[in-house]
Amino acid sequence: MTEKRRLGAFICHCGGNISDFVDVAAVRDAAGREDDVVVARDFMFACSDGAQAEMSELIRSEKLDGIIVASCSPKLHLNTFRGMSGRAGLNPYTYNQVNIREQCSWVHRHDTPAATAKATRLVRGGLARSRFSRPLTDLRVETVPAVLVIGAGVAGIRAALALADMGIAVYVVEREATVGGNVATWGKLFPHDRPGSEIVATLLDDLNKHPNISLFTNAELTAKSGSVGNFTVQVQLRSETISLHVGAIIVATGLEPYTPRPGEYGYGTPGVITLHEYKQLVDEATGPLTYQGKRVKTVAYIYCVGSRQGSDPDLEEPNLFCSRYCCSAACHSASLASTADPDLDQIHLYRDMRTYGRHEVLFEEAGRKGSVFMKFAGENPPTVESSDDQLTVKLRDDLAGGEQAEIPADLVVLVAGMVPRERAKLQEILRLPLSKGGFFNEIHVKLRPVETVVDGVFIAGASQGPKTVAEAVASALAAVSKSAALLLKGYIDLPPLVAKVDASKCTLCDNCFGACPYEGAITRQEVDGRQVAAISPNICKGCGGCVPVCPNEAIGVDGVTGTQVTAAIDAMMKDRVHA
Amino acid sequence: MTSAVPPRGVQVDDPKILVFSTQNISDPGIDLAGSAHMPYSTAVNVISLPCSSGIHPRWIVRAIKAGFDGVFIAADGSDCAFLADCTDKTASLVKDAQGMLKESGEDPRRIRMGAICSVCAEPFVNNLKQFGDLLKQL
Numbered sequence: 001m002t003e004k005r006r007l008g009a010f011i012c013h014c015g016g017n018i019s020d021f022v023d024v025a026a027v028r029d030a031a032g033r034e035d036d037v038v039v040a041r042d043f044m045f046a047c048s049d050g051a052q053a054e055m056s057e058l059i060r061s062e063k064l065d066g067i068i069v070a071s072c073s074p075k076l077h078l079n080t081f082r083g084m085s086g087r088a089g090l091n092p093y094t095y096n097q098v099n100i101r102e103q104c105s106w107v108h109r110h111d112t113p114a115a116t117a118k119a120t121r122l123v124r125g126g127l128a129r130s131r132f133s134r135p136l137t138d139l140r141v142e143t144v145p146a147v148l149v150i151g152a153g154v155a156g157i158r159a160a161l162a163l164a165d166m167g168i169a170v171y172v173v174e175r176e177a178t179v180g181g182n183v184a185t186w187g188k189l190f191p192h193d194r195p196g197s198e199i200v201a202t203l204l205d206d207l208n209k210h211p212n213i214s215l216f217t218n219a220e221l222t223a224k225s226g227s228v229g230n231f232t233v234q235v236q237l238r239s240e241t242i243s244l245h246v247g248a249i250i251v252a253t254g255l256e257p258y259t260p261r262p263g264e265y266g267y268g269t270p271g272v273i274t275l276h277e278y279k280q281l282v283d284e285a286t287g288p289l290t291y292q293g294k295r296v297k298t299v300a301y302i303y304c305v306g307s308r309q310g311s312d313p314d315l316e317e318p319n320l321f322c323s324r325y326c327c328s329a330a331c332h333s334a335s336l337a338s339t340a341d342p343d344l345d346q347i348h349l350y351r352d353m354r355t356y357g358r359h360e361v362l363f364e365e366a367g368r369k370g371s372v373f374m375k376f377a378g379e380n381p382p383t384v385e386s387s388d389d390q391l392t393v394k395l396r397d398d399l400a401g402g403e404q405a406e407i408p409a410d411l412v413v414l415v416a417g418m419v420p421r422e423r424a425k426l427q428e429i430l431r432l433p434l435s436k437g438g439f440f441n442e443i444h445v446k447l448r449p450v451e452t453v454v455d456g457v458f459i460a461g462a463s464q465g466p467k468t469v470a471e472a473v474a475s476a477l478a479a480v481s482k483s484a485a486l487l488l489k490g491y492i493d494l495p496p497l498v499a500k501v502d503a504s505k506c507t508l509c510d511n512c513f514g515a516c517p518y519e520g521a522i523t524r525q526e527v528d529g530r531q532v533a534a535i536s537p538n539i540c541k542g543c544g545g546c547v548p549v550c551p552n553e554a555i556g557v558d559g560v561t562g563t564q565v566t567a568a569i570d571a572m573m574k575d576r577v578h579a
Numbered sequence: 580m581t582s583a584v585p586p587r588g589v590q591v592d593d594p595k596i597l598v599f600s601t602q603n604i605s606d607p608g609i610d611l612a613g614s615a616h617m618p619y620s621t622a623v624n625v626i627s628l629p630c631s632s633g634i635h636p637r638w639i640v641r642a643i644k645a646g647f648d649g650v651f652i653a654a655d656g657s658d659c660a661f662l663a664d665c666t667d668k669t670a671s672l673v674k675d676a677q678g679m680l681k682e683s684g685e686d687p688r689r690i691r692m693g694a695i696c697s698v699c700a701e702p703f704v705n706n707l708k709q710f711g712d713l714l715k716q717l
Contacts, residue, residue, distance in 0.1 A: 073610045074602075074627075102613030103625055114621035121624055431604075431658055433611055433698040453607040453697060497629070517662050543661035544633020548672045553635070560628050565638050569597065572624055573646040 005036040005131050008064045009123060010055055012046035012071035014101055021105040023116040027070065030120045034127050034571075038062050046071050047080055047447075056088035064090060066130040070098040070123050075453055076444050091135035093496070093559065098126035121572045128571035129564045136558055138493035139537055143229035144247040145169060145487050150221055150426065153181025154469055155461025155476035156252035157203045162480040164212035168487060171244050172207070173219045173235055179204055181254045183469060185276075187283025190332050190362060195283070196469075216242075224249070224429050227541075228456030229492045248456045248483040251430065251440060252476060253423060255462035258306030258319070258416040265302050265414050266384030271391050274305075275330055278413045282333050288341040291411055296344065299337065300393045300409035301330050302382055303350040307417035307466075311378040321437045323417025323466040327354045330415045331362040331371075338369035346371040347407050349382050349395055375399045384412050418466040430457055439465045450479040458482055497559040498540040499547065505554035506532035512546035512555060522546065593620035594648035594714035596707065599634050600627050605653035605695035605703070612700035619704045620711055625653075630661045631692075632668040636676035639690055643680060649689045649714045650676075651707065656694030666694065686717050 009031035013019035024042045032040035039062050043051040046069050059067065067090065069081045074097040082092035100119040108115035147163050149156045152174035160170040178184065180200030187195050207213055216237060223234040229247045257276045260267035267274075271291065273281075278299075281289060289296040303326065309318035327350070334346050348371055355363040367373065375398045376382055382395035393407045420438040427434065432452050435441040440459045443451045450458045458479035461472035486492060501512075508524065508531050516522050521539040524531050535546075535555075544557040556562050600606050606627050612619065628634060631654040639650045652673055659665035669692060677687035691713075693706045 073606075073613075075607065075610065099610070099625075102610040104613075106613040106616055107618050108621045109616065110618070111621060118621045118624065125624070125626065427698075431697050433607060436615075453603070515668070541661055543630040544628065545630060545662055545665075545668060547633045548635045548675075553637070557629060557633060560633075562635060562638065565626060565628075565635075566641050568626055569638065569642045569645050569647075572597070573595075573642075 006038045006063055006065050007034075007036045007127060007130055008055070008058055008062065008067040009034070009037050009040040009127060010046055010051075010067065010069045011040070011042040011100075011123070012069065013042065013044045014071060014105075015045065018071070018101050018105040018119075021109045021112055021115050022100060022119045023112060026116050027100070027119045027123055031070075031123050031127065034124060036131055037127065038064065047077050052080075052084045056084060059085065059088040059090045066090075066094040066096075066133050068096045068098050068123065068126040068130050070100045070119065070126065072101040073099050073103075076447065093136040094130060094133040096126045096130045096133065098122050124571040124574055125568035128567035129559075132561065132564045132567055133559070136496045139496045139498070140491050140493055141229060141538070142491050143487050143489070144231075144245050145490070146171065146244070146246045147483050147487070148173065148221070148231070148233055148244060148246040148249045149252060150249065151175075151181070151252035151254055151461070151463065152179035152215065152217070153252060153254040153461060153472075154183045154200065154203065155254070155472040156181075156250070157200075157207050158473045159250050159252060159460055159476040159480050160213050161203070161206055161210065162477055163484060164210045166484050166488065168212065168484060170213045171235075171246065172213060172215045173221055174215070174217045175220055177218050179207075179215070179217065182257065185280075187279055188332075188336060189469065190328065190359065221426065221429055229486065231456065247487040248458065249430070250458045250460050250476070250479045250483060251426070251432070251463050252460040252479075253421050253426065253463040255418040255466065256421050258323070258419050260305055260414055260416060265305060265382070266386060266391070266412060267414060269384070269386045269391070271386070271410065272384060272412045272414065274414050274416045275301075275326065275333065276416065278411070279329070279333050282337050282340065285337070285340040289337060289344065289411075294410065296410045298345040298347070298407075298409045299334075299411045299413055300391075300407050301334070301346070301348045301350075301413045301415055302384075302393070303327065303330065303348065303415045304378070305414040305416045306419065308351065308378065319417065319419065319437060321466060322354060324354070324471075325466065325468045326415045326417050328359040328362050328468070330413070331355055331359075331366040333413075334366040334371045335362065335369055338366075338371070342369075347393075347409070348373045349376055349393065350374070351376060351378055374405065418462060421463070423463075430454060432457065432459070435465065437465065439463060450475055450482055456486065495559075496537060497557060498537045498542040499535045499544060499555050499557050501533050501535055502554045502556070503527040503530075503532045505552040507552060508532055509551060511549040511551065515546045515549045516540075517545070593622040594711050595622045595646065596620070596624070596649045596651055596711065596714070597642045597647040598623060598625045598651045598653050598707070599631065599639075600625050600653040600695070601631050601655050602627050602629055604655040604658045604697050605631075605699070607697040608695045608699040609653065609703055611698060612703050615700055617700055617704050619707050622711075623707055630659060630665065631655050632659070632662055632665050632672070634669070634672060636672050636679055639673075639676040640679045640683070643685055643689055644683075648717075649691065649710060651710055652690070652692040653695035653703065654692050656696065658694075658696050688713060688717060
């Protein structure tokens with residue numbers, strides 16, 4: 001006979017992310033009929049301040065001693081609702097999160113009755129676990145006040161400087177021989193027309209002077225072990241491998257400029273170059289532009305090369321994303337080119353002009369200086385032809401009612417976007433998931449934009465997706481704040497979900513000693529005149545490897561004890577309802 | 580609400596499968612299948628644990644006895660942050676559970692193990708599809 005509990009069941013609509021595919025009211029009502037459930041409610045957004053306030057009030061007024069929230073993945077909001085429970089006076093470890101979004105509504109979008117039945121089963125399982133939960137106290141562990149920053153581009157260097165200024169030791173590991181990434185190769189940058197190389201030189205000077213920063217070039221991460229607050233990483237230098245201890249890791253590995261395929265918009269033909277190459281031409285110009293010894297009188301820009309490729313049926317893995325910076329960079333280059341040669345004719349062939357925010361002035365300025373803009377649709381891209389040393393760009397001009405236009409040009413500039421840098425090895429070591437575009441993926445683009453599923457590992461800059469320099473630095477500083485918040489206290493409170501021994505069942509067979517990889521985690525102690533196994537909570541990591549080797553089922557990991565797991569299994573199968 | 584049209588490959592009589600997943604490794608992989616809207620059977624239900632080496636064989640057998648048609652262990656494999664020999668230990672307990680199931684007169688093929696990493700959305704869906712097909716034949 002188990003003790004009577006007072007449980008609350010809170011079901012989230014997640015806007016429509018859940019309730020468009022799951023009958024949330026039916027799940028709520030089913031939860032309300034479960035044993036020990038004294039209150040069941042549904043919320044449009046359980047994570048909203050209002051919903052949390054309402055749940056807190058219910059915890060207090062109904063004197064709840066355990067709750068579940070059925071919503072998104074625990075990776076997103078486990079800590080949110082544990083925090084809410086704690087603030088409401090409920091022990092956070094009597095809370096269970098039930099994932100009915102990623103593991104239900106988002107994969108069963110075409111069968112509402114079956115998805116609803118599954119959500120109900122999952123909720124029953126969560127309630128069963130909460131029914132056998134017990135109050136626990138966090139485990140406090142010391143953290144290493146050091147951060148590994150992978151990548152010495154602008155984002156990585158800026159992150160390193162900010163962390164170092166807070167007194168945190170920083171190890172910057174750069175794969176290349178030089179620092180600064182792509183920005184170091186760029187000329188004048190908006191809005192101050194300061195060359196990228198100059199910006200990098202200033203940052204590098206600050207970095208070299210900072211006593212808290214160690215920079216390793218020609219260096220690569222080769223291994224990582226440990227956990228949040230206390231990682232050990234191996235870094236391969238030219239002639240040796242070094243071992244570093246850090247509390248957090250920031251990945252700022254940057255981007256690669258997209259390289260067009262041979263023949264893509266004529267790429268490979270003399271006079272067809274990328275924006276990256278064109279910018280160098282413009283930056284070096286002191287008067288009219290010249291290309292291969294000839295004066296350039298007409299430039300045609302083709303936008304969205306390598307980006308937004310969804311309408312290209314020939315590509316197996318098209319880049320579906322917008323690269324964000326290229327419209328602005330092309331307009332900026334056009335303005336600079338006009339300044340160098342006011343007589344230069346410039347025609348921009350674009351799909352949509354995305355000079356967003358303050359970059360709009362670049363579009364206006366380019367127009368004022370004589371640039372002409374012609375719009376094309378993604379399914380009707382321009383073509384580039386070459387004949388007798390003359391390039392001709394042909395397109396269907398959407399703004400002129402679909403009229404066919406032929407533009408003779410001395411130079412065709414392919415406004416190419418960004419793609420992820422080679423990251424397979426790093427991904428294997430850090431085990432970070434990738435987005436559809438192949439960039440490193442955050443937990444939640446809005447709510448946890450620089451955190452990853454690996455606790456203590458953060459992403460910054462264009463390793464996460466196309467970004468402008470300003471956006472890359474902003475995300476780097478966000479990763480800095482998350483890392484520093486983790487490390488500056490000197491400790492973190494970890495969930496006390498570790499193994500425990502029921503002394504009354506233990507016969508000291510010693511099986512658990514052999515199963516545990518953590519030295520000193522299991523010891524002997526005397527209880528009621530008998531020697532039994534005991535587990536040190538500060539050393540135990542809560543893997544549960546000792547659980548199945550115990551012949552008496554005397555060991556359980558808090559939160560997932562045998563009682564809780566079997567209760568969840570039985571609850572899920574309560575009605576033997578088949579989906 | 581959307582119309583109740585099952586996607587291709589998801590049938591209403593799919594075998595009931597319990598998945599034991601792991602919080603840091605296979606859970607993110609399974610979540611990723613959700614984020615990518617990759618459909619699998621609604622009869623697949625997940626219980627998440629810290630590490631696949633911590634699953635008691637009796638829980639697996641209990642699940643079959645309780646009414647699940649099969650149990651899939653979404654193992655940490657070589658990615659396990661806890662144990663270097665996680666795969667071996669998980670395989671050992673799966674073997675024990677299969678032995679227990681066989682002794683009770685059930686087909687041990689109702690228990691399957693596969694390594695599901697934190698980005699293994701597609702392998703997860705494929706594994707469950709294959710396992711479901713096998714269970715239909717038992």
